[in-house]
Amino acid sequence: GQQLNQSPQSMFIQEGEDVSMNCTSSSIFNTWLWYKQDPGEGPVLLIALYKAGELTSNGRLTAQFGITRKDSFLNISASIPSDVGIYFCAGRGGGNSGNTPLVFGKGTRLSVIA
């Protein structure tokens, strides 16, 4: 089945620093989503991407849908303590597999040191 490789697994950064994480897949996706999960809660959608090459921002967050349709990255600028959490990428296969479920990466655990 489809697999997503998300990296890094964890990050420790200083408040104010920029953060970058990425996801790669073994097959082509037609949708990339980025979620954030806080302790004790379900994942919350941050950014949705639907076209190859698409670059979308949501406040200090920016995500891109890779040209090859096999990767995506998420950047967080000027990190703050509330950015702490686990970030997940998720994708759905392209072509005739529009009926396939979302596949998730294993997450990037972000810790921010004040």
Place this chain on the structure above:
Amino acid sequence: KAGVTQTPRYLIKTRGQQVTLSCSPISGHRSVSWYQQTPGQGLQFLFEYFSETQRNKGNFPGRFSGRQFSNSRSEMNVSTLELGDSALYLCASSLLGPVGANVLTFGAGSRLTVL
């Protein structure tokens, strides 16, 4: 607008028992998906329902089952519980129809501990 509601939030069972988890989607959402989240494996897809029909099923044993009711509420059942079934079970709903239900809104999850 109420979000996705999952009950119970926490439960403890013993090996061999069975458990039923409930999910109420966002009003108007007809697609419901279930995921199992564990520290080692991340979010693993269990099932996806739309209009009371199972559209997709993940690679889990037959002990895991689910259903969706006419009001879009969904339940999942795990029979003959094993220690490895301990996990956070997440339900998510989506507004879109049969094809391309891309954006999932998650509930807070039901944390199951099997002793």
